[in-house]
Amino acid sequence: DTGVSQNPRHKITKRGQNVTFRCDPISEHNRLYWYRQTLGQGPEFLTYFQNEAQLEKSRLLSDRFSAERPKGSFSTLEIQRTEQGDSAMYLCASRSAGAGAYEQYFGPGTRLTVT
């Protein structure tokens, strides 16, 4: 069990640029979540995948944000035309479909700074 991995760990970009983050979940986990965490706050839910299907999106996920999980394994989160308000830590988590497996396991996050 290698845990959830995220790349890159840090990203600095200029306002208006596009960025893409990658998440590799724990291999047998078919459920994947994206959260955003700003300084001094708890993580906020962005979107959820079960296998390759995106089943829920938060209102926080504006049309500049898009997420994919094309083969039900890794996932990408893209932000187009970044704004300074997008600066945050983006967290990915995965969960097993097994009975009683309600807890999510989080990756280390990608810290985005928009200048």
Added chain:
Amino acid sequence: AQSVAQPEDQVNVAEGNPLTVKCTYSVSGNPYLFWYVQYPNRGLQFLLKYITGDNLVKGSYGFEAEFNKSQTSFHLKKPSALVSDSALYFCAVRPSSNTGKLIFGQGTTLQVKP
């Protein structure tokens, strides 16, 4: 609205003393409740969960939490704090939806002094 509140931004305890980090929740239906810990520059680590059954649940690193339905609380406890327990702690609730998304509190910083 479904929410989680952690009323204390910071909790200070001396090493060896018991600690409590408070959490209250508002959710429809039966709550699924979780505690996570976050160390600097690291992701959230799962500590423990309450799904059903015994109101006192035990988790990693000697932590436990008590579910109180009448007070809608899920306080995190440890009988004897360690300096290494110093970190940011988050309480989370799973709303009654099929997706399993979590709603987090704003976090409580635990500072354990030698």
